[in-house]
Amino acid sequence: MKENSSSKALLALSAAALGIPGLATLAPAVSAESPPERTTISYAYTQYEEDDLDASKLAVGSRERYDIDVHQLGLTTALSDRYGFAVNLARETMSGASPQAISADVQGDPQVVMSGASIEDERLDVSSSLRRYNEDTTVGVNLGYSGEDDYTAFSGGLDGSLTFNDRLDTISGGFAVSIDTVEPTQQIGFDRPKSEDKDSLTVFAGYSRIITSVSQIQGSLSATRKSGYLSDPYKLNDVRPDERLQLAASARYRHFIEAADAAAHVDYRIYGDDWGIMSHTLDLAWYQNINANLQLVPSFRYYTQGQADFYEPLTGLNTSGERSSDFRLSPYGAVTAGLKAIAYGYDWKMSIGAERYISDADFAVESVDRPNPALVEFTRISIGFEYSI
Amino acid sequence: MKIKLMTAVRAPVAALLVISLVVGLQACAQVKPWERGDLARSEMAWDPDPLASTLDAHIYFAKEASSGGSAAEGGGCGCN
Amino acid sequence: MTDFGLHHYRFKALGGPCELRLGGERANADRWSALAVDLLQTFEQRYSRYRADSIVSKINARAGTGEWTHTDTMTGALLDYAAQAFAMSDGLFDITSGILRQAWDFRSQQLPPQAELIALRAKIGWELVERRADAIRLPIEGMALDFGGFGKEYACDAVATLLRQQGCQSGFVDLAGDIAVVGPDPAGQPWLVGVRHARAPDRAITFTGLSSGGFATSGDYERFMIIDGRRYCHLLNPMTATPARTPASVSVAAEACLLAGTVCTIAMLREDGAAAWLDSLGLGYCLLHDKLAAEHDMRTALRLGLAVSTLPDVDQARLRNAFNST
Numbered sequence: 039m040k041e042n043s044s045s046k047a048l049l050a051l052s053a054a055a056l057g058i059p060g061l062a063t064l065a066p067a068v069s070a071e072s073p074p075e076r077t078t079i080s081y082a083y084t085q086y087e088e089d090d091l092d093a094s095k096l097a098v099g100s101r102e103r104y105d106i107d108v109h110q111l112g113l114t115t116a117l118s119d120r121y122g123f124a125v126n127l128a129r130e131t132m133s134g135a136s137p138q139a140i141s142a143d144v145q146g147d148p149q150v151v152m153s154g155a156s157i158e159d160e161r162l163d164v165s166s167s168l169r170r171y172n173e174d175t176t177v178g179v180n181l182g183y184s185g186e187d188d189y190t191a192f193s194g195g196l197d198g199s200l201t202f203n204d205r206l207d208t209i210s211g212g213f214a215v216s217i218d219t220v221e222p223t224q225q226i227g228f229d230r231p232k233s234e235d236k237d238s239l240t241v242f243a244g245y246s247r248i249i250t251s252v253s254q255i256q257g258s259l260s261a262t263r264k265s266g267y268l269s270d271p272y273k274l275n276d277v278r279p280d281e282r283l284q285l286a287a288s289a290r291y292r293h294f295i296e297a298a299d300a301a302a303h304v305d306y307r308i309y310g311d312d313w314g315i316m317s318h319t320l321d322l323a324w325y326q327n328i329n330a331n332l333q334l335v336p337s338f339r340y341y342t343q344g345q346a347d348f349y350e351p352l353t354g355l356n357t358s359g360e361r362s363s364d365f366r367l368s369p370y371g372a373v374t375a376g377l378k379a380i381a382y383g384y385d386w387k388m389s390i391g392a393e394r395y396i397s398d399a400d401f402a403v404e405s406v407d408r409p410n411p412a413l414v415e416f417t418r419i420s421i422g423f424e425y426s427i
Numbered sequence: 428m429k430i431k432l433m434t435a436v437r438a439p440v441a442a443l444l445v446i447s448l449v450v451g452l453q454a455c456a457q458v459k460p461w462e463r464g465d466l467a468r469s470e471m472a473w474d475p476d477p478l479a480s481t482l483d484a485h486i487y488f489a490k491e492a493s494s495g496g497s498a499a500e501g502g503g504c505g506c507n
Numbered sequence: 508m509t510d511f512g513l514h515h516y517r518f519k520a521l522g523g524p525c526e527l528r529l530g531g532e533r534a535n536a537d538r539w540s541a542l543a544v545d546l547l548q549t550f551e552q553r554y555s556r557y558r559a560d561s562i563v564s565k566i567n568a569r570a571g572t573g574e575w576t577h578t579d580t581m582t583g584a585l586l587d588y589a590a591q592a593f594a595m596s597d598g599l600f601d602i603t604s605g606i607l608r609q610a611w612d613f614r615s616q617q618l619p620p621q622a623e624l625i626a627l628r629a630k631i632g633w634e635l636v637e638r639r640a641d642a643i644r645l646p647i648e649g650m651a652l653d654f655g656g657f658g659k660e661y662a663c664d665a666v667a668t669l670l671r672q673q674g675c676q677s678g679f680v681d682l683a684g685d686i687a688v689v690g691p692d693p694a695g696q697p698w699l700v701g702v703r704h705a706r707a708p709d710r711a712i713t714f715t716g717l718s719s720g721g722f723a724t725s726g727d728y729e730r731f732m733i734i735d736g737r738r739y740c741h742l743l744n745p746m747t748a749t750p751a752r753t754p755a756s757v758s759v760a761a762e763a764c765l766l767a768g769t770v771c772t773i774a775m776l777r778e779d780g781a782a783a784w785l786d787s788l789g790l791g792y793c794l795l796h797d798k799l800a801a802e803h804d805m806r807t808a809l810r811l812g813l814a815v816s817t818l819p820d821v822d823q824a825r826l827r828n829a830f831n832s833t
């Protein structure tokens with residue numbers, strides 16, 4: 039009996055030795071790609087609230103813009119020592135009115151025509167991925183569905199990664215397709231289409247590299263081709279091209295600062311499309327460890343975009359050709375500031391965060407003559423919980 | 428107008444070239460496997476909180492003109 | 508191919524002599540030895556208690572302040588290993604027992620005052636250490652961790668693993684007697700490893716063959732003093748705060764140098780129960796008894812019951828060859 043328990047203890051000791059990085063004497067595959075070791079369940083609740091439209095900017099309709107409640111549920115697990123599986127569910131409940139057109143007041147200043155009644159809608163989003171892990175490569179299959187009253191999207195994709203040069207470098211790439219259907223809710227007096235299709239194909243490639251023992255960098259490029267019905271059926275006089283090519287290049291950088299016990303995140307993205315829009319996004323975050331169980335994460339984001347070629351600051355300036363006065367195609371800039379606190383336990387993690395987003399034509403890089411009055415500002419509060427088995 | 432159109436699409440490509448050059452030039456230091464403890468910290472991940480960043484991408488996709496970047500995203504939505 | 512051969516490197520690392528024997532082309536062997544030096548230096552920087560900026564010193568400096576110290580993956584895994592060794596040894600292998608060195612000075616030829624030992628004893632105990640997923644905290648001021656009991660053995664394995672990954676197929680790493688094999692000798696034969704004679708430590712009492720894994724020895728001759736005929740050696744029992752009445756030495760061959768080293772230490776601390784415990788593990792070992800004298804050879808020691816050995820024997824013809832050729 040004694041013999042048995044001693045050799046069992048030795049096995050346990052060997053197992054503990056194996057867990058130490060660099061000691062692969064007993065099993066050579068320690069440094070290979072592998073699925074998540076633990077099963078993790080995560081939940082997040084987010085309350086998203088857009089500011090009411092300023093009375094001076096309202097032409098007609100409701101001042102109340104979108105409020106959204108979001109519940110997200112996620113699961114990541116290993117199916118075997120070679121396969122990992124993840125599924126995410128999101129349920130959104132939206133209410134509020136949305137901008138339909140931009141008109142001019144008596145002085146000629148632009149004002150927003152809002153939809154009269156509050157819109158209520160729900161969206162369900164399911165996405166899942168299955169990934170195979172090999173010695174130096176991974177391959178994943180992704181499937182997704184998003185459904186609302188008036189919009190359905192099915193998406194799928196493949197992606198892969200390859201690590202080399204003693205695991206210092208990793209290249210990744212893949213593609214995704216999405217097949218969407220718009221079935222606008224009808225309203226008397228509006229000539230909305232019944233059902234329209236829209237397809238998109240995205241390809242992307244990335245390259246990441248470990249620079250020093252405390253820093254790593256990643257560069258990537260994605261290209262998306264959209265075709266079909268790309269206009270907004272709820273906006274008046276909104277006629278957009280039926281094709282769109284979008285390119286985005288991004289760089290991400292992570293640096294750990296030992297002296298501060300903090301990690302700095304710097305992300306930058308440049309974007310351009312054949313509608314003439316160009317944008318820059320800068321994301322900064324600082325992950326400050328307060329102690330082993332608490333992290334504070336202040337973050338800052340700056341975004342600026344130019345206008346689409348066919349953007350018109352007042353709806354109806356043009357009556358033929360491509361045209362839209364959607365604020366999202368207008369020139370503006372936006373700033374987001376956020377703060378998040380994350381508490382860690384041995385097998386759980388909890389987070390609480392708040393964020394404020396403001397956008398303004400004055401934040402744009404170029405000066406804007408006639409700012410779009412429908413630009414959005416929102417506040418977001420979220421809590422999250424994660425448990426690992 | 429045609430010229431501007433081309434500029435918008437070309438800018439990310441030009442930027443990518445610069446980025447790859449910067450990434451590619453960092454070849455000098457060979458960080459040994461046993462020196463990568465700090466890189467393995469959760470706060471050093473490209474994406475420390477996937478649930479939150481999925482929602483981030485979704486919100487900005489719905490409220491701004493730009494999308495894309497470091498990975499392929501799922502389907503669109505009718506969000507306004 | 509002209510420069511293919513067995514290359515030899517000696518340098519100081521982790522406070523002791525390090526020896527590398529690497530088979531291959533000269534240029535490769537030079538590169539491998541540079542990598543080994545590099546790894547050992549990094550390891551020393553991170554885990555030496557003599558360096559104020561090491562993780563161990565950081566943890567120790569915060570003892571009793573209530574402050575947590577972040578532990579990265581590797582440090583966490585080393586601590587997990589220490590926890591497992593603590594459990595396996597019923598508390599004898601305890602990396603918090605290093606502070607006893609403050610009381611036991613083996614050059615002084617004096618026993619420390621009992622009061623000092625009692626005071627130190629209160630600050631020892633792995634079970635007191637508080638751990639979280641990625642952090643550690645020592646609850647009592649003056650408490651300290653010491654990776655000396657297993658760090659060197661781990662580093663030895665890590666070097667061997669690294670060199671193997673770098674394409675080295677033949678060679679071994681010897682850190683002051685702790686050995687990890689990279690691969691068998693250039694002829695594909697096991698390396699000949701000598702077991703130190705505990706009462707004549709510059710001589711080998713026997714040899715064994717090693718073609719993989721690791722080999723380690725723990726002996727009472729490393730640091731000791733003799734007072735009133737009793738030998739007090741550096742292997743301190745954390746429960747009694749005094750040196751264990753150990754066998755003269757224990758050598759073990761195992762899958763890894765780290766395991767071999769830990770098993771040696773625990774066996775020594777088990778005093779009279781050492782041989783029975785080693786038998787129950789099923790590892791190859793050689794135990795030399797405390798009563799062994801310098802003039803005893805292995806055959807005599809075995810006959811008189813002063814030694815036990817389950818290490819694989821070396822072919823006598825090969826042994827002769829090895830010594831004739833050098």
